[in-house]
Amino acid sequence: MPxxxxxxxxxxxxxxxxxxxxDLSFAIAPGECLGVIGPNGAGxxxxxxxxxxxxxxxxxxxxxxxxxxxxxxxxxxxRIGVVTQFxxxxxxxxxxxxxxxxxxxxGLPRATIAERVPRLLDFAALQSKASARPGExxxxxxxxxxxxxxxxxDPDLLLLDEPTTGLDPQARHLMWERLQNLLQQGxxxxxxxxxxxxxxxxxxxxxxxxxxxxIAEGGPRELIAEHLESDVVEVYGDGAAAxxxxxxxxxxxxxxxxxxxxxxxxxPKRLLDALASDHSIRYLHRPANLEDLFxxxxxxxxxxxx
Amino acid sequence: xxxxPYAAPHLTSRFWPVVMRNxxxxxxxxxxxxxxxIAEPLITLVAFGxxxxxxxxxVADMPYVxxxxxxxxxxxxxxxxTFEGLYSAYSRMAVQKTWxxxxxxxxxxxxxxFAEMLWAAIKALFSCTAILIVIFVLGISRAPSMLLALPxxxxxxxxxxxLALVFNALAKGYDFFTYYFTLVITPMTFLSxxxxxxxxxxxxxxxxxQVLPLKAAVDLIRPLVLGRIPADPLLPLAxxxxxACTGYYxxxxxxxxxxxx
Numbered sequence: 001m002p003x004x005x006x007x008x009x010x011x012x013x014x015x016x017x018x019x020x021x022x023d024l025s026f027a028i029a030p031g032e033c034l035g036v037i038g039p040n041g042a043g044x045x046x047x048x049x050x051x052x053x054x055x056x057x058x059x060x061x062x063x064x065x066x067x068x069x070x071x072x073x074x075x076x077x078x079r080i081g082v083v084t085q086f087x088x089x090x091x092x093x094x095x096x097x098x099x100x101x102x103x104x105x106x107g108l109p110r111a112t113i114a115e116r117v118p119r120l121l122d123f124a125a126l127q128s129k130a131s132a133r134p135g136e137x138x139x140x141x142x143x144x145x146x147x148x149x150x151x152x153x154d155p156d157l158l159l160l161d162e163p164t165t166g167l168d169p170q171a172r173h174l175m176w177e178r179l180q181n182l183l184q185q186g187x188x189x190x191x192x193x194x195x196x197x198x199x200x201x202x203x204x205x206x207x208x209x210x211x212x213x214x215i216a217e218g219g220p221r222e223l224i225a226e227h228l229e230s231d232v233v234e235v236y237g238d239g240a241a242a243x244x245x246x247x248x249x250x251x252x253x254x255x256x257x258x259x260x261x262x263x264x265x266x267x268p269k270r271l272l273d274a275l276a277s278d279h280s281i282r283y284l285h286r287p288a289n290l291e292d293l294f295x296x297x298x299x300x301x302x303x304x305x306x
Numbered sequence: 307x308x309x310x311p312y313a314a315p316h317l318t319s320r321f322w323p324v325v326m327r328n329x330x331x332x333x334x335x336x337x338x339x340x341x342x343x344i345a346e347p348l349i350t351l352v353a354f355g356x357x358x359x360x361x362x363x364x365v366a367d368m369p370y371v372x373x374x375x376x377x378x379x380x381x382x383x384x385x386x387x388t389f390e391g392l393y394s395a396y397s398r399m400a401v402q403k404t405w406x407x408x409x410x411x412x413x414x415x416x417x418x419x420f421a422e423m424l425w426a427a428i429k430a431l432f433s434c435t436a437i438l439i440v441i442f443v444l445g446i447s448r449a450p451s452m453l454l455a456l457p458x459x460x461x462x463x464x465x466x467x468x469l470a471l472v473f474n475a476l477a478k479g480y481d482f483f484t485y486y487f488t489l490v491i492t493p494m495t496f497l498s499x500x501x502x503x504x505x506x507x508x509x510x511x512x513x514x515x516q517v518l519p520l521k522a523a524v525d526l527i528r529p530l531v532l533g534r535i536p537a538d539p540l541l542p543l544a545x546x547x548x549x550a551c552t553g554y555y556x557x558x559x560x561x562x563x564x565x566x567x
Binding site: 052054055056073074075077078080082084086088089090091092093097101102104105106107149150153 | 309319320323324326327330331334335402403404406407408409410411412413414565566
């Protein structure tokens, strides 16, 4: 593995008695997309803030581009682009001014900024909105402008905290396309997300966090193969609970969530045959996915500690 | 802790783009702002200066309009810097999250606090300059020493901006600033000889007034606006400087604690 752009070792952060990051270690190689998934309150945003020197750690080390953080945070930030969970665009500035002014914070020469701004507007698909203010933009446009702004310093590493939360499917797909484009350009990305399809699609490697602890790490397909049966049959409807009791023995594992029963299994044929004759239920047979993995590892209960 | 809250200010040239950012926003809204800066003192000076002035005659051996105009320059400086350091800085810090987005670039919190302080002082200078122009045009004073008032107003702007940023760092919402205006700025304005001399006040209040930064600013600015050299400039200069340095350091410490505490 080449020298990582970011190396986090045994990171720990406490707020009072609550441990929000617990002995966390990971690294990001150049050109790699690392997904960080976990329920609300798992420590994703705190970890990003520590990496940026915005929150102090109680233990462990962070190295960015081989430099110790937070001592060299200013040097490191020249090579990092950040998209935060909530938009922090300047409401008084047009799209062009937002990009231009943000470039000035990096001390970039005017000529460099002038050359990059049209390219970034193009990248963000906002050419026609160059002089519009953020208040006139849709949610997807704002997020793309935030992404464009994070690219003004041509960073090697992008830290993206839930970049697609709140976007409609069209806007999300456009965002994914842009992120894929950046990965092709060789940029490394750390991405936190609640969308498992997003993580599966974009990330080379995933980190599953819960209560600040790393509970799994690996490629999306490897993780699924390692932790789950290959197939899932979801059963809905009035007869679902009865079917769960009845056919439970045909699956390796059965889970009930509300009105839906999930059968996890490797040989689905016998169960499918049995279900086909039962007209009181509806069912869906599909391969196991990242969402199944996520729910298996972090549980189905709602987290209110976000 | 990430940043030692009591460490000396660590400044770099990166504060400048933050000042320029605020200037760019101001330029967009400059029309109404400049109109207000000129119309407000024009109306006040004509109405109170000539209106009330004609009833009062002279105050402290000068026509009331001169007394009022020269005092208003100092009071406006305090008000403009305070307003910018409270409401506007708070908007950028806590509401728009402008500071947070700047902190993701290679700009440190120390640079931002310094930039906000400097910008509030610059904005105060803008509005004081507008009043000085009104005073000049109305012929209330045409003394060349008015130009010497500008650096003193710059210092006073820094002082009141720094004090405002202390309260900005402590604020949980805009409502908090009402306390500062009602309990600090308004009484200070009446105790600093802006509208009337403090000689009529009880002795103990006059003693309190001696250490108020606005009183120090008025003592320096009034003679300069009216074409005289301040009789005893060192003490008021020292008072303003002391408030500026203490206020700025305290604002920095409290803002560091707010962000990195």
